[in-house]
Amino acid sequence: MQITENVWQVAGPELTAPGDAAAYLIRMGNAAALIDAGCGDATRTFIENIGRVLPPTVPVTHLLLTHCHLDHSGGAAALRDLLGCKIAAHRRDAVFLEAGDNTATAADWYGRRIQPFRIDLVFDGPKESIQVGDGEIMAYHCPGHSPGSMVYTADIDGHKILFGQDIHGPLHPILHSDRSDYLQSLQFSMDLEADILCEGHLGIYRGREEVRKFIRSYIP
Numbered sequence: 195m196q197i198t199e200n201v202w203q204v205a206g207p208e209l210t211a212p213g214d215a216a217a218y219l220i221r222m223g224n225a226a227a228l229i230d231a232g233c234g235d236a237t238r239t240f241i242e243n244i245g246r247v248l249p250p251t252v253p254v255t256h257l258l259l260t261h262c263h264l265d266h267s268g269g270a271a272a273l274r275d276l277l278g279c280k281i282a283a284h285r286r287d288a289v290f291l292e293a294g295d296n297t298a299t300a301a302d303w304y305g306r307r308i309q310p311f312r313i314d315l316v317f318d319g320p321k322e323s324i325q326v327g328d329g330e331i332m333a334y335h336c337p338g339h340s341p342g343s344m345v346y347t348a349d350i351d352g353h354k355i356l357f358g359q360d361i362h363g364p365l366h367p368i369l370h371s372d373r374s375d376y377l378q379s380l381q382f383s384m385d386l387e388a389d390i391l392c393e394g395h396l397g398i399y400r401g402r403e404e405v406r407k408f409i410r411s412y413i414p
Contacts, residue, residue: 196247197390197398198351204228204243211235213304215265215394218357219244219254220348222329227256228279229346229357230394233304234269241276254279256315256326258333260359261340262287263300263369264308266394271311282315282324284335287342297368298340317344336383338376339363345383358383359394361409377413384409 195203197218203209205217214232217240226248232240244254254277259267262283270281270291283291290298294310301308315324322333332347339360346357361383365371384406391399391408399408 197392198353198355200351201348201355201392202247203392203398204247205230205232205236205240209243210239213265214269215263215359216392217266218392219248220326220331220350221248221252222327222331222348222350224252225255225327226252227258227324227326227331228254228273229258229392230260230266230359231257231270231273232268233265233306234272237269237272237276240269240273244277253277256324256331257281258324258331258344258346258357259283259287259291260345260357260394261343262290262298263340263360264304264306265300266359267291267299268301268306268308271309274311274314280314281311282317282333283313284317284342284344286337287340288313288316298370300369334382334386336379338372338374338379339365339369341370341372343379345379345386347386347388353389354387355390355392356383356386356388356405357392358409361391361393362396362412380409380413384413
């Protein structure tokens with residue numbers, strides 16, 4: 195599903211597998227990046243969807259995970275093997291992925307097991323810049339839903355696009371959720387003043403006021 199000229203949704207329940215959160219592809223000139231990896235049940239379809247919109251001469255160099263939960267991260271290792279990209283995540287969630295923690299990654303909720311895999315690029319601060327092709331993606335640590343939750347922004351095709359997966363939560367102790375952090379992260383995400391929000395489960399919101407309205411709806 196095309197979102198702007200160089201941004202597509204390439205995975206999600208209606209595109210790949212029922213258990214997949216939405217995943218997005220961003221092309222920046224001669225390279226591209228993925229936001230999230232689905233649960234790993236439909237990797238072949240995932241790759242085929244990328245191939246439908248991305249020429250074979252344009253490599254996917256980065257797979258940027260928003261957080262460690264299985265529906266967002268379970269397919270990451272297989273995608274890296276097939277695409278040759280680097281997997282990136284925040285340190286506070288990377289520990290769960292590299293340990294194969296079935297509780298913190300919510301694999302237990304799905305009646306699944308997650309295999310440990312290494313993170314190639316570990317974020318450790320509140321803000322990072324990732325160079326992709328001739329463009330830049332900004333990564334922001336926005337904890338709450340999980341300790342290492344991230345949001346990403348890209349200024350592309352005349353829009354500031356916010357990839358804010360699971361802005362809606364949920365929060366739960368076994369996921370190491372923190373309500374105070376979550377509310378602060380919602381306010382931070384709203385203050386980014388994005389033109390388009392690509393959410394992990396609840397769709398795509400266009401226009402700054404619509405983006406703010408959606409995020410604000412989760413702030414008491």
